[in-house]
Amino acid sequence: MEHNAYIPRLAKIIQIKEEVSGARPIKTFRTQFLNKNDFAFHCGQCTMLSVFGKGESMISISSPPLIKDYLQFSILKMGRVTSALHEMEVGDKIGIRGPYGNGFPIEDWKGKNLIFIGGGIGLAPIWSVLQTALGKKQEYGELKLIYGARTSKDLVFKEELKELKKKMIVHLSIDVEEPEWEEFIGFVPQNVTDKKPSPKNAITITCGPPIMIKFVIQALKDLEFEDAQIYTTVENKMKCGIGKCGRCNIGMHYVCKDGPVYSWAELKKLPQEY
Amino acid sequence: MKKILRKKSFLQWVKRLESYKIYAPMKDDDFWNFALINNPKDLNLNHSNTVLSPKKIIFPQREVILEFSTSNDSELEVKEILPEEKASIIFGVRPCDARAIPLMDKVFGGDFTDPYYWKRRDKTILVGLSCNTPPSSNCFCLSVEGSPHSKEGLDILMTDLGDKYYVESLTKKGDQLINLAKNLFEEPNAKDNKDLENIHKDSEKKIKRQIQDIKNIPAKLKEMFESPFWDEESLSCLRCGICTYLCPTCHCFDINDEIISSSPLKGKRVRTWDNCQFPDFTMHSSGHNPRSDRASRLRQRILHKFQYFIEQYQNYQCTGCGRCISKCPVGIDIIEVLNKVENYGT
Numbered sequence: 048m049e050h051n052a053y054i055p056r057l058a059k060i061i062q063i064k065e066e067v068s069g070a071r072p073i074k075t076f077r078t079q080f081l082n083k084n085d086f087a088f089h090c091g092q093c094t095m096l097s098v099f100g101k102g103e104s105m106i107s108i109s110s111p112p113l114i115k116d117y118l119q120f121s122i123l124k125m126g127r128v129t130s131a132l133h134e135m136e137v138g139d140k141i142g143i144r145g146p147y148g149n150g151f152p153i154e155d156w157k158g159k160n161l162i163f164i165g166g167g168i169g170l171a172p173i174w175s176v177l178q179t180a181l182g183k184k185q186e187y188g189e190l191k192l193i194y195g196a197r198t199s200k201d202l203v204f205k206e207e208l209k210e211l212k213k214k215m216i217v218h219l220s221i222d223v224e225e226p227e228w229e230e231f232i233g234f235v236p237q238n239v240t241d242k243k244p245s246p247k248n249a250i251t252i253t254c255g256p257p258i259m260i261k262f263v264i265q266a267l268k269d270l271e272f273e274d275a276q277i278y279t280t281v282e283n284k285m286k287c288g289i290g291k292c293g294r295c296n297i298g299m300h301y302v303c304k305d306g307p308v309y310s311w312a313e314l315k316k317l318p319q320e321y
Numbered sequence: 322m323k324k325i326l327r328k329k330s331f332l333q334w335v336k337r338l339e340s341y342k343i344y345a346p347m348k349d350d351d352f353w354n355f356a357l358i359n360n361p362k363d364l365n366l367n368h369s370n371t372v373l374s375p376k377k378i379i380f381p382q383r384e385v386i387l388e389f390s391t392s393n394d395s396e397l398e399v400k401e402i403l404p405e406e407k408a409s410i411i412f413g414v415r416p417c418d419a420r421a422i423p424l425m426d427k428v429f430g431g432d433f434t435d436p437y438y439w440k441r442r443d444k445t446i447l448v449g450l451s452c453n454t455p456p457s458s459n460c461f462c463l464s465v466e467g468s469p470h471s472k473e474g475l476d477i478l479m480t481d482l483g484d485k486y487y488v489e490s491l492t493k494k495g496d497q498l499i500n501l502a503k504n505l506f507e508e509p510n511a512k513d514n515k516d517l518e519n520i521h522k523d524s525e526k527k528i529k530r531q532i533q534d535i536k537n538i539p540a541k542l543k544e545m546f547e548s549p550f551w552d553e554e555s556l557s558c559l560r561c562g563i564c565t566y567l568c569p570t571c572h573c574f575d576i577n578d579e580i581i582s583s584s585p586l587k588g589k590r591v592r593t594w595d596n597c598q599f600p601d602f603t604m605h606s607s608g609h610n611p612r613s614d615r616a617s618r619l620r621q622r623i624l625h626k627f628q629y630f631i632e633q634y635q636n637y638q639c640t641g642c643g644r645c646i647s648k649c650p651v652g653i654d655i656i657e658v659l660n661k662v663e664n665y666g667t
Contacts (some may be wrong), residue, residue, distance in 0.1 A: 052433045052574075053386050053590075054401050099389040100588050102578045104606075126606025131598065179618070257609065283611060284603050286576045289433035292595070293573030294603050296621075297611075301630040311387045318546050321611050 052289050055142025057081045061117060063137055064181035066203040071107035073168055073203055074133055075109070086143075089150030090110055091100040091280065091308045095288045096120065097142030098135070105285040105303065106202045107172035108146065111117025111179040114119035118143070121171035121203055128245065144321045147288040147310065148307050151176045151252065151278065160188035162244045164263050166235045167196045170203050172280050172307075173254050181214060188249075193242060195220030195235040199228055218242050234263035239270075246272040257321070264311055270293045281306050281314070281321050297321050323489035324499060324506035325513055326479075331486065335361040337502040338410060341446070343414040344378055346371050355411065364480070366413050370642065374418040374569030375411045379441045380425060383593045386437060386576070390587040401434060402589070408444045410498065417462045417640040419449045419474035421569035427634045437592070446494045451480040453524050459643030461656055464532035467530045467640050469524040480517055487517045511542035530657045532644070541662050542628040546620070550665055555659055557617035557651040564598035564645035564653070565622065569662075570638045573597055597621050623658060 060078040078153045080086060093107045099222055103209045104126065110119035114274075124133045135141070153176060161180055172193075180187050192215065199221050220231035222240040231238045235255065244251070251272060253263045260279050267277050283295035283302045290304035298318045300306065309317075323537040326334060335343065339361075346368035347356040353371045355378060388400045420505040422442075450458070452469035462468055472478050476495035480487040487509060490496045499506055506604055509517075532538070545551075575595035595602060598618050604610040612618050630638035631651035639655070646654045 051401055051403075051436045053437075057397060057399065099399070100578050100580050100583065100586055102590075103576065127408070129606070142399065164583065274661065282605070284605055286574070286595075288434075289430070291428055291433070291435060291572065293593070293597065293625075296625075297633040298624075320617065 050220065052144065055095065055103075055144040055285070056086075058118070058143050060135055060137055061141050066121060066205070067201050069200065071201065072133060073121060074124075075119060075121040075203070076132065076135075077110075077119050078143065079117050080143070081140070086118070086146070088146035090153055091151040091172060092146035092148045093288075093303075093307060094118070094120075094145035094147065095205070095285075096132070098128050098131040099142065101128050101131040103142075104132075104287070105133050105147070107169040107175070107280070107281075107307075109174040111175050111182065113179065113182055114140060120172070123168040123169065126178070145199055145288060149305065151308050153179060156180075156250050157186050158188060158248075160245075160247075160249040161190050162249055162251040163190075163192045164235065164239060164251055164253040164255075165192070165194045166259040167201060168203065169253075169255030169259070170194055171254075173252060174204065176252060181211075184214075190215040191218070191244060192216070193218045193220075193235065193238055193244070195222070195231070195238055197222045199207065199225055218263050234262070235259050236266045239263055239266040239291070243270060246270060246276060249276060251277050253277070262277050276313060277311035278308060279311065279314065280308050283321060287298050322499060323509050324488045324490070324507055325482075325509045326486045326488050328484055328486065330505040332361055332364070333381060334502045334505050335364055336411075337505075338498060340408070340550075342381045342407050342409040343412065355413075361457075363582060364412060364567050366479075368413055368456075369419075369623075372417055372642075372644075372648075373419060373567060374420070374642065375414055376421060376425065376569050377472070378409065378411060378423065379439055379445055380572065382427075383591060384437060385589045386592050387590045388588070388591070390577075391585045395585075397586075399638070400608040404440045406448070406483075408445055409441075409479060410446045410448060412450075413645050414447050414449045414475065415452060415456060415642070416449055416469060416471035416473070416475070416478070417460070417467055417642040418569045419447055420462075420471055420472040420640040421642075422447065424570050424634070424636055424638055424640075425572055425629075427636075432560065435472050446476045446498060447474060448477040448479060448495075448498070449475040451478060451521065451524065453481055455524075455527050455529075457643045457647055459530055459646040459656075460528050460641060461532065461643060462641035463525060463528050464535055464656075465639050465641045465650055469528065470521040470523075475619075479521060482513065482520065485513075487513060489510075491606045500593065509609060522621070530656055532656055533663050535637070537657070537658055538662060539628045539631045541665070544625050545662060546624075548665070551616035551620040554653070555615040558598070558615045558619060558649055558653060560598050560615060560618070561602065561650060562598045563648050563650070564655075565596045566597060567644040567648055569640060569642055569644075570598075573602070597625070607610055619653070623655070623662075627659065 069074040286292040290301040429435040626638040
């Protein structure tokens with residue numbers, strides 16, 4: 048009998064890092080499977096995380112596939128399961144099933160300039176593909192990150208971003224002015240317009256709140272990016288993760304299986320219901 | 322294999338099938354519903370259509386998929402709970418309900434096979450009964466590529482010829498059931514064959530309701546995604562969800578954890594039918610909802626059945642049983658909706 052897709056594998060939380068505190072807290076969790084680790088995934092894929100007694104939640108993997116000894120998830124406290132995860136401690140056990148979804152087609156992007164555009168927790172799914180490209184820097188063109196959050200405190204991976212600046216171009220932004228903030232002030236789409244990335248031989252990867260994605264796409268179109276150069280991820284409520292429970296669909300597509308990664312060329316052809 | 326079974330021999334046949342679990346329509350107060358038959362004498366094939374289709378036997382409304390617990394030394398344990406595997410026969414399946422099963426096979430098969438579904442499905446034998454008269458005034462199977470004597474999805478189709486049944490076995494599983502009581506069956510003669518043909522033809526004429534021209538519907542629906550039509554049609558919807566709960570083809574489900582004890586932790590993960598007509602079906606934990614109004618939810622139900630399913634699996638996800646029409650408390654009628662779609666804007 049084939050493996051039962053609904054049964055999660057047990058994993059232990061080995062590290063918890065508080066990224067953002069306050070009303071919209073974000074924590075980054077590193078987990079290790081209790082048993083033999085043959086878990087393989089592509090950048091941009093998701094997993095269904097279980098907190099037993101609370102339920103399951105679909106979360107993107109923020110560590111790159113080349114890291115084999117742990118899986119990393121950055122999680123905004125929002126619903127029942129993510130709130131329970133925020134209460135957990137190192138050593139606690141969760142369930143993981145997956146990976147699910149299509150992932151980013153990074154093999155097709157070799158030789159191209161990659162522009163990552165993220166807002167808030169949207170840096171988490173980008174982080175996996177960004178780190179993967181950075182690890183094989185010679186195979187890609189210029190790498191650039193445009194990332195913003197509401198306030199400087201709401202930025203995730205604060206320390207990692209400092210390190211990242213030594214390796215690639217990073218443009219940060221916050222929505223409203225703060226003393227000592229030296230970078231862009233305004234929304235992420237405005238920062239995109241301000242930095243004017245060139246569409247020449249480029250691919251953009253954008254993740255963030257739906258409203259941000261909408262305006263980022265508009266900003267990129269104004270900069271004459273083609274639809275097929277713009278990639279984004281869609282999130283929807285999910286239960287099964289395998290295209291059966293019926294709720295994450297956009298038209299005939301199930302985001303859990305056929306997404307979450309879409310080029311704008313693909314996504315704009317689907318019913319605009321997400 | 323084509324056979325004749327005298328009605329007086331029917332009970333004997335059922336008795337020979339004692340190694341199987343047998344389900345059949347049973348009358349409970351005023352309603353017919355599929356139930357487990359403990360005594361073959363209770364088996365009665367004079368039913369109108371059942372309130373719920375036999376879908377619930379293969380894909381139950383609620384099922385446990387796993388159990389979890391922590392032992393005293395706080396070791397977490399997760400146990401897969403698969404359904405028991407005893408073979409079942411479902412008698413009296415209406416052809417529309419039978420046609421719904423291969424549609425569900427597509428959903429629960431594919432890239433990820435669903436073990437809970439297939440454990441039951443593989444062990445279930447479907448014995449259908451032709452509808453000599455439509456069991457509901459809202460039957461419209463002919464409009465969705467079905468018929469009152471469709472064999473699709475069945476292992477055996479029985480047709481009532483008065484004092485006998487014409488029994489057509491359609492699969493090896495069907496042959497098996499007949500072979501368990503070979504001596505009870507006779508060969509059909511020329512008159513039986515003629516009677517069968519006439520009854521089948523007549524039964525088609527008795528289906529009164531129809532969708533005008535279904536072939537144009539999927540393309541038309543695609544054009545009408547943004548149309549105010551959906552606001553108008555959904556105005557009266559109470560979002561009770563009866564349309565999809567009673568539908569033989571609807572497969573959407575929810576998965577939730579139920580706690581028996583919190584310390585030490587003990588509980589189960591349960592799959593239950595869910596419903597696209599409920600607002601929280603698609604509501605994100607942030608509060609964002611891609612289908613936040615009745616219009617988008619009615620549109621989802623209709624488009625899933627008559628556009629998305631066609632695009633994905635090349636079938637309509639509707640077999641024309643008419644339950645959603647008969648039971649809707651505010652009279653939303655899928656045939657009327659589709660006929661309006663057909664003529665919309667022309």
